[in-house]
Structure formats: structure tokens, C-alpha cells
Amino acid sequence: MRYVDEFRDAGLARALASRIASLVEPGRRRKLMEVCGGHTHTIYRYAIDELLPAEIELVHGPGCPVCVIPMGRVDDAIAIAGRDGVTLACFGDMMRVPGSAGSLQEASAAGADVRVVYSPLDALRIAREEPGREVVFFAIGFETTAPSTALTLRRARAEGVANFSCFCNHVLIEPPLRALLDSPDLDLDGLIGPGHVATIIGSDAFGFVAAEYGRPLVVSGFEPLDLLRSIEMAMLQIAEGRCAVENQYGRVVAGPGNAAALAVIDEVFAPRPTFEWRGLGFIDSSALGLADDYADLDAERRFPLAGARVADPRECQCGEVLTGAIKPWECRVFGTACTPEHAIGTCMVSPEGACAAYYNYGRHTRQREAVG
Amino acid sequence: MCLAIPGQVVAIVDEQNRLARVDVAGVRRNVSVGLLDADGGATPGDWVLIHVGFAISRIDEEEARATLGLLEQMGTEYEQELAELKGSVIE
Numbered sequence: 379m380r381y382v383d384e385f386r387d388a389g390l391a392r393a394l395a396s397r398i399a400s401l402v403e404p405g406r407r408r409k410l411m412e413v414c415g416g417h418t419h420t421i422y423r424y425a426i427d428e429l430l431p432a433e434i435e436l437v438h439g440p441g442c443p444v445c446v447i448p449m450g451r452v453d454d455a456i457a458i459a460g461r462d463g464v465t466l467a468c469f470g471d472m473m474r475v476p477g478s479a480g481s482l483q484e485a486s487a488a489g490a491d492v493r494v495v496y497s498p499l500d501a502l503r504i505a506r507e508e509p510g511r512e513v514v515f516f517a518i519g520f521e522t523t524a525p526s527t528a529l530t531l532r533r534a535r536a537e538g539v540a541n542f543s544c545f546c547n548h549v550l551i552e553p554p555l556r557a558l559l560d561s562p563d564l565d566l567d568g569l570i571g572p573g574h575v576a577t578i579i580g581s582d583a584f585g586f587v588a589a590e591y592g593r594p595l596v597v598s599g600f601e602p603l604d605l606l607r608s609i610e611m612a613m614l615q616i617a618e619g620r621c622a623v624e625n626q627y628g629r630v631v632a633g634p635g636n637a638a639a640l641a642v643i644d645e646v647f648a649p650r651p652t653f654e655w656r657g658l659g660f661i662d663s664s665a666l667g668l669a670d671d672y673a674d675l676d677a678e679r680r681f682p683l684a685g686a687r688v689a690d691p692r693e694c695q696c697g698e699v700l701t702g703a704i705k706p707w708e709c710r711v712f713g714t715a716c717t718p719e720h721a722i723g724t725c726m727v728s729p730e731g732a733c734a735a736y737y738n739y740g741r742h743t744r745q746r747e748a749v750g
Numbered sequence: 751m752c753l754a755i756p757g758q759v760v761a762i763v764d765e766q767n768r769l770a771r772v773d774v775a776g777v778r779r780n781v782s783v784g785l786l787d788a789d790g791g792a793t794p795g796d797w798v799l800i801h802v803g804f805a806i807s808r809i810d811e812e813e814a815r816a817t818l819g820l821l822e823q824m825g826t827e828y829e830q831e832l833a834e835l836k837g838s839v840i841e
């Protein structure tokens with residue numbers, strides 16, 4: 379119990395751990411997937427996996443937005459940034475994500491105008507301040523982030539900021555979860571649902587996981603105690619033979635979600651027929667593009683882009699990490715050719731990525747798995 | 751960009767564009783509260799969860815303090831997020 383004293387309530391953490399231990403059947407493996415990269419981070423930061431009985435295995439899901447952007451889209455962003463008179467504004471997390479010929483950071487060092495922004499509204503302000511430049515916001519993120527981009531575009535439209543556009547890479551949580559749950563060799567007993575995505579779409583939106591796939595899902599907060607409690611709730615469902623969507627994070631997440639956010643997503647975006655995910659391939663209706671009403675603010679329609687599909691590097695196993703098929707240390711380049719300083723795959727770049735979480739918290743070895 | 755940080759609304763600074771001044775761990779910046787409109791908006795004194803310059807949810811003070819405590823323990827990632835917030839000028 380390495381970190382238990384750092385918990386807000388160490389006694390409660392111990393009590394939860396022993397309740398969880400009482401819910402497993404000895405020798406019967408249970409696999410739970412935490413969908414969100416933020417949860418992965420907390421689990422390794424606090425060594426929550428070490429508080430659990432050996433029967434429970436936590437696997438990581440596809441919920442890190444930086445990790446799922448494919449190479450081809452990074453290449454397109456670099457191509458946009460390289461155009462004369464164009465400024466590309468992006469979140470800091472995207473700077474080191476590898477494309478097929480380098481990252482945005484390298485493009486910036488070579489002279490492209492790439493600026494790190496905290497908010498899409500900062501990108502819009504840059505466009506207002508520098509009317510002589512084309513400012514493109516490189517939008518990424520799940521439903522947590524999409525409404526912020528949407529409100530920014532609505533405002534750009536209202537103010538008539540003609541030199542602003544959006545290179546849209548927003549993705550949706552339900553399609554990759556369905557793809558995962560549809561997989562014929564699915565081996566998953568329950569899911570820990572992403573708390574911040576649920577703030578926007580609501581916990582009710584995960585109903586399909588229980589109703590159609592017969593798996594329990596518990597929407598969870600981000601504190602270590604939240605995760606322990608969510609694991610307990612999922613294990614209790616399994617022990618009682620139930621499956622439902624439960625909301626452990628009710629103090630922040632409402633069943634129906636955030637109505638204003640959902641409305642602006644609907645107004646500004648339209649689902650794309652298909653979209654490529656790094657390591658997972660193409661998934662139908664899994665991403666958002668700009669609605670026809672907002673076509674004039676769409677960087678993909680404003681600039682000719684290669685839109686090429688670039689295969690992931692041969693040695694990269696991010697796809698298997700993102701579906702929980704392997705643990706990060708099982709990737710053949712983990713910690714050797716692929717480190718946070720020189721990442722081959724995205725799961726090592728983003729601090730929310732499973733590989734980075736393992737690496738940063740010293741899980742370089744198979745020790746724990748060997749004893750578990 | 752994956753973090754959501756609690757902040758306390760200090761003042762509404764632009765009614766039309768739904769911008770509020772918030773205090774995040776002593777850093778005062780503007781964020782949009784437009785996503786809270788269906789939920790009664792935000793008023794000074796409210797605690798909100800902020801993601802990429804937008805309040806995505808109202809939270810209570812206890813939740814805000816617990817979340818801040820958690821973030822502080824994260825170290826570099828939280829510092830990085832605060833540094834990016836400090837560089838933000840939303841108007």
C-alpha cells in the first residue's frame with residue numbers, strides 16, 4: 379500500500395480495498411477497463427492496482443484524445459502550419475505527437491508558425507489581433523472539448539472573423555466503445571466510465587453498454603477514492619449478477635448531461651461518415667466535422683489537404699494498448715526505442731497515455747504482473 | 751488539455767459573450783461560462799470546473815477543494831496546465 383497515506387482518507391481507502399477483496403471469487407479473473415486516460419493516470423500515480431486483489435485486472439481504454447489522432451492528421455496539421463501566412467494554434471499536448479515526418483514541434487523549429495494555446499478562444503483572439511494572417515485552430519478532444527470549440531466557432535461567426543478556421547478532429551466516445559465491445563474476442567467484465575465526457579453527454583448516454591452488451595459501467599470521478607469506490611460498485615454488480623450504468627460521480631455528472639453543450643455541438647458539427655483512429659483503424663460515425671452551415675470556417679475546405687492515410691510505424695503497438703489487449707510493457711519498443719523523450723507512439727507522448735503513465739511511475743518491469 | 755481545474759467566479763466581465771473572471775489557484779483569468787447557460791449560468795462566488803477556457807460544470811466548494819488538492823499532488827502536469835492558463839488572454 380505504497381501511496382495509501384497520500385489518499386484524502388487512508389482509512390476509507392483501506393476499507394474500500396478490503397470490501398473489493400471480499401467481492402472477488404478466489405481464482406476467478408475479472409477484467410475492468412478504465413476508458414479515460416485521466417483515470418489511467420490516477421491509477422498509476424496512486425498505485426491503485428496494487429490495492430486490488432490479484433483477481434482484478436485493470437486494462438486501459440481508448441479515452442486519451444491525444445493518443446488516438448492518426449499520423450495522417452498530424453501530417454495535415456503540419457502541412458497547414460507550413461503554408462505562407464498561416465498560423466496553427468494547438469494545445470501543448472499535440473506538439474510532440476509524431477507524424478510520418480516529424481512533429482509540430484519540429485515543424486515549429488524549422489520555421490512554421492505554430493502557437494500553443496490554452497483555449498480555442500485564445501486562437502480566436504490571435505486571429506482578431508492579426509487580421510493579416512490565417513489562423514487555424516487544431517481542434518482535438520472527445521465530447522468534453524467539442525462544445526468549447528463549437529462555442530468558439532459560433533462566436534467567430536457572430537463577429538465575422540474571416541481569417542479564423544478550424545481543423546476539426548473531435549471524436550466521439552460511443553463508437554470506439556461499441557467497436558471494442560463488438561470485438562469477437564472481447565474479454566471484459568465491466569467498465570469504468572469517463573467522468574468528464576459524462577459531464578457533457580450525461581451518464582444516461584452510456585446505457586447501451588449495459589442494455590446491449592450486458593456489461594456494468596460505473597461513471598467515475600478522478601480522485602483515488604472515487605476510482606476505488608467505482609471499482610467496488612462495478613464488482614458489486616458483477617457479484618450480484620447485475621449490469622447497469624451507475625454514476626459514482628453524481629456530485630458533478632447529471633444523467634442527461636449538459637444541455638447547452640449538447641445543443642451547440644449539434645448546431646456546429648455534423649458526424650463524419652468515418653474517421654481513422656490511431657491503432658484502431660477506421661470507425662464509422664466516430665468523429666465530428668463542421669456542419670455545412672459552418673463550412674466557411676472549416677480548414678479542410680479552406681486549404682487543400684493531402685488527407686492521406688499513413689500507416690502506423692511497424693513497431694508501434696498503440697492499437698493493442700488502446701484496446702486493452704496488451705499492457706504497455708508488453709509492447710516490443712516500450713522503454714527502449716519508445717520513451718517520453720523519443721516517442722514512437724502517441725500513448726507515450728500524452729501524459730494521459732497508458733504508456734507514459736506506466737513509464738513515469740516506474741512500471742518498467744513485469745514484476746507486478748508476474749506476481750499478479 | 752485533458753485536465754479540468756476548479757476555479758471560483760470573481761465577476762461576470764462580458765455579459766454578451768458570456769465571459770467571467772475566475773480565480774484558479776490564485777491565477778485570475780477570463781473563461782467562458784456559456785456552456786452553463788442551460789443550467790442557470792454562473793454568478794460571482796460559484797465554483798466551476800474549467801476545461802480549455804470553458805466552465806463545463808458547476809461544483810460545490812468541497813468538491814473544488816478536493817479536486818485542487820488532487821491536482822497539486824500531480825506535480826508537473828498540473829504546473830504545465832497552470833502555465834498554459836497564465837498565458838491565456840480571453841477577451
Ligand code: SF4
Pocket residue numbers: 693694695696697699706709710711712713716717721722723724725726727733
Ligand atoms: S510503447 Fe510506444 S509504440 Fe509501444 S504502445 Fe506504447 S506508445 Fe505505442
